[in-house]
Amino acid sequence: MPILTEPMKKYVLSENKRGWNKSAYNSRIREYAVRGLQDLALLADKLPEKELAKIFNKENLFDLLKSMLKTKISAKNHEGWKKIKETPIMLAKRRRLLNICNTILMLMGDYNFTATLVPSDWKPWLGSGYPPIDNLRAILYAHQI
Secondary structure (H helix, E strand, O other): OOOOOHHHHHHHHOOOOOOOOHHHHHHHHHHHHHHHHHHHHHHHHHOOHHHHHHHOOHHHHHHHHHHHOOOOOOOOOHHHHHHHHOOHHHHHHHHHHHHHHHHHHHHHHOHHHHHHHOOHHHHHHOOOOOOOHHHHHHHHHHHHO
16 A cells, blocks of 8 residues: 555646645645654564565665655756755755764664674774764675675
8 A cells, every 4th residue: 555645646746736735735745654654664673584675675765765865956057056055945955864864874883783784803893983984884895795
């Protein structure tokens, strides 16, 4: 069962929101999305690895992560780009995305998490300090072997 109903999808996809009850749709979409994320967190926490591998994989998550972290700024030149980058909407978006990125990096760089991913003989080079640069570097290197 999808998270969004067909009318909700039509609302989201419509460029002109005239004629829609924006407040009601936005509220309902927010509520459904948050509940959907909570359900996904429950699945990620409780399903066996065999099922997790079919759901939470690069193929299934790529579009979500790409859209979620999207920051494209369309401008004719560098000066225009800098002006757009400093608008209140972009500042808020940058702050939101920096918080998300920081959270992801801190979770990934956690010593216990990293120690389970990398070869055991790498443990002496992992750290528990902030920022967890060595741990993130170890994950990147381990991914290549």
